Amino acid sequence: MIKHDSVAHPELLDARDTIVSELGKNGVAILPPLDIELSSQLLLSLGFYAQCCVLDPWYNKGVGGVRDDYDDYVPHLLMCVAPLSDHVFLWGFPEIVARFVRILPEPLTLKCWLTWFYKNSPSRIRGWRSAQMTCLHLTTPNAVMHVENFLNDVQREKMEQGKLLYIPGPPSVIEESLLCGFVGRNEQTGHPSQKPLSVIEKTLLMATARGELAIDLMSGSGTTGEACVANERYAILCDISEEYTRIAEKRLGVARVDLDESILSLVNSREHRLPQSTVSLPEAHPRPAAPHLRGRRDQLELKIR
Numbered sequence: 001m002i003k004h005d006s007v008a009h010p011e012l013l014d015a016r017d018t019i020v021s022e023l024g025k026n027g028v029a030i031l032p033p034l035d036i037e038l039s040s041q042l043l044l045s046l047g048f049y050a051q052c053c054v055l056d057p058w059y060n061k062g063v064g065g066v067r068d069d070y071d072d073y074v075p076h077l078l079m080c081v082a083p084l085s086d087h088v089f090l091w092g093f094p095e096i097v098a099r100f101v102r103i104l105p106e107p108l109t110l111k112c113w114l115t116w117f118y119k120n121s122p123s124r125i126r127g128w129r130s131a132q133m134t135c136l137h138l139t140t141p142n143a144v145m146h147v148e149n150f151l152n153d154v155q156r157e158k159m160e161q162g163k164l165l166y167i168p169g170p171p172s173v174i175e176e177s178l179l180c181g182f183v184g185r186n187e188q189t190g191h192p193s194q195k196p197l198s199v200i201e202k203t204l205l206m207a208t209a210r211g212e213l214a215i216d217l218m219s220g221s222g223t224t225g226e227a228c229v230a231n232e233r234y235a236i237l238c239d240i241s242e243e244y245t246r247i248a249e250k251r252l253g254v255a256r257v258d259l260d261e262s263i264l265s266l267v268n269s270r271e272h273r274l275p276q277s278t279v280s281l282p283e284a285h286p287r288p289a290a291p292h293l294r295g296r297r298d299q300l301e302l303k304i305r
């Protein structure tokens with residue numbers, strides 16, 4: 001049975017405070033390499049709750065996949081993160097993720113089928129339909145949609161005045177080139193399956209306001225972290241791989257948090273948990289928004305359910 005500690009376990013409190021202090025210093029906390037099953041359990045035990053969770057596993061198609069059981073594994077991943085956030089963005093190939101739409105774990109439901117379309121796919125020779133990836137946008141009933149992040153100045157003004165009759169939604173097709181060859185050279189980190197920053201950024205802006213939290217527990221090169229920092233959101237990142245954790249540390253200029261081994265056995269036992277309402281994020285983000293995104297600083301505080 002899970003105990004919501006009335007006298008909180010000191011190790012849990014220490015670990016939670018270490019992560020919050022890291023967010024206050026860097027805007028991003030990178031956890032040591034952990035399997036997502038353990039990292040999600042850790043964040044649950046520490047009482048974290050995010051507005052947005054990115055879930056970008058790799059599959060046997062393309063780079064990196066090593067499993068035969070994706071039909072069982074992906075729903076399991078969704079169950080790991082479902083209690084942790086209001087919006088979940090599940091990435092994958094259309095023909096694979098389509099299978100999961102009908103078996104989503106509660107309280108998640110499908111908000112939107114998003115498509116990332118790229119014209120520069122090297123595999124187009126084998127079939128032009130492989131020039132796209134799917135992102136299932138899943139939400140809980142409480143999730144807030146941040147359409148205000150996608151309005152132009154005129155629309156924003158009208159919305160502030162309550163005169164915007166038709167509210168244009170965020171895009172459901174995102175057209176951006178793949179990072180390969182010379183495309184996005186400055187952004188490439190050496191991770192074999194890195195998503196472009198501009199793609200992750202669009203999903204992040206659908207789901208979060210400034211100062212809110214996103215988590216990515218299969219974070220690879222840390223794209224979600226960079227998108228968060230550039231837009232004054234907070235991010236908690238983790239990846240199972242030591243090599244990719246190092247890549248993310250270098251990319252973001254942030255060292256991983258030092259967690260005591262004992263915390264992991266405590267979390268593994270699943271017996272103790274801090275209540276989810278206890279974590280308060282720092283008031284002021286430590287890193288200013290990226291210059292090309294300054295417009296977003298005037299983001300309206302409007303939230304659309």
Ligand SMILES: C[S@@+](CC[C@H](N)C(=O)[O-])C[C@H]1O[C@@H](n2cnc3c(N)ncnc32)[C@H](O)[C@@H]1O
Nearest residue numbers: 035036056058193194195218220221223240241
């Ligand atoms: C498609 S890549 C993510 C790429 C990332 N979105 C980016 O832009 O760099 C999938 C990542 O999941 C990580 N991974 C695979 N199995 C994992 C597991 N069980 N727990 C945590 N991470 C895992 C891999 O190491 C890999 O970096």
